[in-house]
Amino acid sequence: xxxxxxxKKDFSDAVQSRSLWALSAFFILLSLGLTYGYSEFxxxxxxxxxxxxxxxFFLGGIVGLFVSITSIVICYRAIAGERxxxxxxxxxxxxxxxxxxxxxxxxxxxxxLAVPLIIALxxxxxxxxxxxxxxxxxxxxxxxxxxxxxxxxxxxxxxxLSALVSSTTxxxxxxxxxxxxxEFLWDGVAFVLLFVANGFSLPTAAPDWYFVVTxxxxxxxxxxxxxxxxxxxxxxVNASTGAAGFDAFYAVPEIGIVILCLWLIVPIxxxxxxxxxxxx
Amino acid sequence: MVAIQLDGVSKQYGSITAxxxxxxxxxxxxxxxxxGPNGAGKSxxxxxxxDFVRPTNGSATVLGHDAQxxxxxxRSKTGVLPDGYHVYDRLSGREHVQFxxxxxxxxxxxxxxxxxxxxxxxxxxxxxxxSKGMTQRLVLAMALAGEPELLILxxxxxxxxxxxxxxxxxxIREEADRGATVFFSSHILEQxxxxxxxxxxxxxxxxxxxxxxxxxxxxxxxxxxxxxxxxNADNGAVSAAEDVAGVTSAIQDGSMLSxxxxxESKYEVLAALDREGYSIVDFTTDESSLDDxxxxxxxxxxxxxxxxxxxxxxxxxxVEQ
Numbered sequence: 001x002x003x004x005x006x007x008k009k010d011f012s013d014a015v016q017s018r019s020l021w022a023l024s025a026f027f028i029l030l031s032l033g034l035t036y037g038y039s040e041f042x043x044x045x046x047x048x049x050x051x052x053x054x055x056x057f058f059l060g061g062i063v064g065l066f067v068s069i070t071s072i073v074i075c076y077r078a079i080a081g082e083r084x085x086x087x088x089x090x091x092x093x094x095x096x097x098x099x100x101x102x103x104x105x106x107x108x109x110x111x112x113l114a115v116p117l118i119i120a121l122x123x124x125x126x127x128x129x130x131x132x133x134x135x136x137x138x139x140x141x142x143x144x145x146x147x148x149x150x151x152x153x154x155x156x157x158x159x160x161l162s163a164l165v166s167s168t169t170x171x172x173x174x175x176x177x178x179x180x181x182x183e184f185l186w187d188g189v190a191f192v193l194l195f196v197a198n199g200f201s202l203p204t205a206a207p208d209w210y211f212v213v214t215x216x217x218x219x220x221x222x223x224x225x226x227x228x229x230x231x232x233x234x235x236x237v238n239a240s241t242g243a244a245g246f247d248a249f250y251a252v253p254e255i256g257i258v259i260l261c262l263w264l265i266v267p268i269x270x271x272x273x274x275x276x277x278x279x280x
Numbered sequence: 281m282v283a284i285q286l287d288g289v290s291k292q293y294g295s296i297t298a299x300x301x302x303x304x305x306x307x308x309x310x311x312x313x314x315x316g317p318n319g320a321g322k323s324x325x326x327x328x329x330x331d332f333v334r335p336t337n338g339s340a341t342v343l344g345h346d347a348q349x350x351x352x353x354x355r356s357k358t359g360v361l362p363d364g365y366h367v368y369d370r371l372s373g374r375e376h377v378q379f380x381x382x383x384x385x386x387x388x389x390x391x392x393x394x395x396x397x398x399x400x401x402x403x404x405x406x407x408x409x410x411s412k413g414m415t416q417r418l419v420l421a422m423a424l425a426g427e428p429e430l431l432i433l434x435x436x437x438x439x440x441x442x443x444x445x446x447x448x449x450x451x452i453r454e455e456a457d458r459g460a461t462v463f464f465s466s467h468i469l470e471q472x473x474x475x476x477x478x479x480x481x482x483x484x485x486x487x488x489x490x491x492x493x494x495x496x497x498x499x500x501x502x503x504x505x506x507x508x509x510x511x512n513a514d515n516g517a518v519s520a521a522e523d524v525a526g527v528t529s530a531i532q533d534g535s536m537l538s539x540x541x542x543x544e545s546k547y548e549v550l551a552a553l554d555r556e557g558y559s560i561v562d563f564t565t566d567e568s569s570l571d572d573x574x575x576x577x578x579x580x581x582x583x584x585x586x587x588x589x590x591x592x593x594x595x596x597x598x599v600e601q
Contacts, residue, residue: 005382009371016370016406086366090419093330093360094383095352279333 002096006104007111014074014112023070024116030066031124034059039131052136053233055128056143059121060226063147064219067117067154068183072175074113075158078105079275080171088280098276102163102268106156114151118144139233146229150222153264157218160271166278186217208248215241215255218263224256281308282341283430283461284329289338291324291485298324300485301338306463306478308429311456313476314465315574321485322465323363326434329463330360343429356384359423361416363434363465369408373399373418376407377425384426393421398447412439420451431455433464437471449475469574481577488577496577506539506546508553509562513537520556524549535561540576 014020038058039050079102082088091101125140161174181189190213195202215221224241227234231253234240241253284306291299299321306312316322327333328340331351340347342354367376377390394400397417402410407418416439423431431452437445452462452475466472472479473493481489489496510517513535521530521537526545531538539549546565553560 002383002385005379008382009368009375009379012375013368013370086364087368089332089362089365090367090422092332093355093358093362093365093423094380095356096383097352277334280327 001100001103002094003100003104003107005094006091006096006101007108010078010105010108011111014108020112020116023074024120027066027116027120028123030062031059031120032127034062035124035128035131039128050132051233051236052125052129052132053139053230054237055125055132056139056230056233057226057237057239059124060143060147060223063117063121063150064222067113067147067151067222068179068219071109071113071151071154071158072179075105075109075155076162076171076175077168078109078159079162079271080165081162081168083166083280084168092280099272102159102272102275105159106152106268109159110152110155113155114148117151118148121147136233139230142229143226146222146226150218150225150260153218153222153260156264157267160267160269163268163271163275166280183217183219186220187214190214190216206245208246208251211243211246211248211251212255212259215259218260221256221259221263224253225260226256228253228257282306283308283310283343284312284463285341286325286328287339287341289325289328289335289340291321291328291333292336297485299328299335302482302485302487304480304487304490306461308461309456309459310477311452311462311475312464313472313479314463314482315467315469315472315479316465316482317467320482322482323434324485325482326363326432326465329432330355330358330362356426357429359425359428359431361419361423361431361433361436363438365419367407367410367415367418370406372404373407373410373414373421374403376418377421380422380425384428386426388425390421393424394418396424396451397421398444413441413444416440417444420448424451424455427458428460430461430463433462435466436464437466437468445471481574483577504541504543504546504565506541506549506563506565508537508539508550508560509535510537510553511535511559511561513558516556517553517558520552520558521549524552 035055038055079088082091092098096104121144125144129137129140157178158175161178162171164174165171190210193213194206194210197207215224223239224243227239227241234253241256243251243253243255282305284304286302286304289299289302290297302321302325304325314322314325324333328335329342329347331348331354334348343357345351345353347354371379373394374390377393381388381390381393391400391403394403397420399410399414399417399421402414407415410418416436420433420436423433433452436448436452440448449471452464456462476493478490478492479496480487508521513532515532517537518530518532521527521539524541524545525548526542527549528540530540537553541549550560550563
């Protein structure tokens with residue numbers, strides 16, 4: 001396995017990009033701004049007492065959007081770009097299997113995204129702990145770990161999409177299309193599914209499986225997973241996943257963890273299957 | 281020991297045939313020149329050896345490993361200078377070579393390799409700012425990492441000035457002396473003639489010759505050319521020349537007859553033309569160069585209209601890579 005060399009190369013390449021530093025600065029400003037806003041303005045904490053837990057869920061609600069957009073920007077060219085430009089010929093002249101290339105890319109780009117993200121959030125939470133002074137540090141640590149995992153999942157999705165095509169134009173279209181359909185317009189998609197599955201009419205009550213459909217977007221699954229990992233904090237700050245209205249055994253926040261794990265594995269596996277058979 | 285073995289390899293891109301039933305053997309330790317006009321299928325062949333593309337038919341074995349199923353093993357023992365590559369603009373020369381060393385799980389100092397190819401002074405500059413020649417040297421340095429058993433070099437002198445091309449040949453010789461097999465493609469004949477033990481000539485996706493250069497010369501009947509300028513050249517003069525034993529072809533171009541023939545039949549041709557009433561204004565003769573050999577094997581059989589060498593280079597199906 002030589003993916004370590006690929007990941008190292010990919011990370012050192014990205015570290016020398018100005019946009020990474022701009023991104024880091026942006027993350028830090030965003031995190032500090034959100035922390036400040038949460039601790040200063042009561043309406044942002046939704047009437048509950050300001051706590052670290054409250055700050056965690058407040059940040060978590062926004063991180064989902066930013067991770068999805070930035071991972072598309074950072075990763076859509078990961079494989080397609082190297083193929084289009086011809087650096088893939090240098091990469092694959094060396095003894096890397098195509099699996100090594102994909103794994104190395106996912107690890108390298110996760111480092112590119114997650115390092116500034118975790119630093120920024122960690123900074124915001126540290127200041128939050130000093131200013132607010134209430135709540136457990138453990139919830140902050142769990143939040144950072146889960147957010148790191150979410151970044152890894154999103155990078156894996158976009159690298160998987162990038163591995164499907166040999167031009168950056170197509171890769172960008174896939175990434176943007178994915179964001180629009182699976183994140184931005186998903187409520188509509190879920191609604192259409194419900195409408196069609198019910199014989200082209202609206203049911204009086206949504207069936208149990210509908211909850212799972214609403215959890216398909218990775219950022220929804222991330223939020224539900226956070227609720228599942230920090231149930232007491234979630235209850236205290238009124239963070240809910242909408243699972244309450246359903247009574248199937250799978251209509252629980254934990255489904256978010258399962259769905260995110262599937263997002264980690266499935267797109268990259270499809271990407272690998274296509275890429276491993278492709279002519280460069 | 282066999283370093284490279286191709287058995288009946290074909291590659292089809294849609295309706296375009298890039299390679300047609302190619303059999304090729306490169307022995308371990310030799311310097312093998314892979315010749316052919318642009319678009320002949322040289323890069324496709326190399327792409328198959330490295331598993332960049334998969335053959336439609338046939339199999340390729342490199343250093344005893346199947347090129348498709350055991351590609352990582354192949355590439356761990358092979359240094360490659362590919363064609364149509366692009367370097368990582370933001371990484372320095374040193375970082376590129378270090379990446380190759382890490383990937384090969386080797387331990388050399390990247391600076392030694394950069395020094396060998398003559399760009400040690402640019403080691404810490406970003407490769408995006410390198411000239412074409414420096415980039416070519418950089419990727420050669422990457423290919424040399426880990427003392428590979430086999431070097432595959434696709435058009436290695438691309439972008440190099442004559443001095444750079446000579447240094448490239450020196451490195452190729454040094455690598456061969458170390459015991460490495462060198463397989464390189466080129467459409468420039470002088471380089472091949474200067475250092476190759478054997479050559480293979482590819483044309484239109486088919487291997488049309490595989491031999492030593494002297495063997496190639498001997499195998500072709502035409503090892504000489506005679507150009508005769510006549511006062512009254514016509515088709516009759518062409519026929520008269522072609523009737524002489526030892527003449528393979530005669531082409532009329534204005535007042536000049538260009539005749540491919542064996543060395544021994546030159547005098548007889550001149551005598552025959554004189555006998556038929558053609559008055560000889562001038563004639564020149566020369567040993568056929570590798571260029572002529574190349575042209576002879578890659579060209580369609582000569583017709584009376586005659587092909588120019590440019591035609592021969594442009595005619596084969598260009599395969600978009």
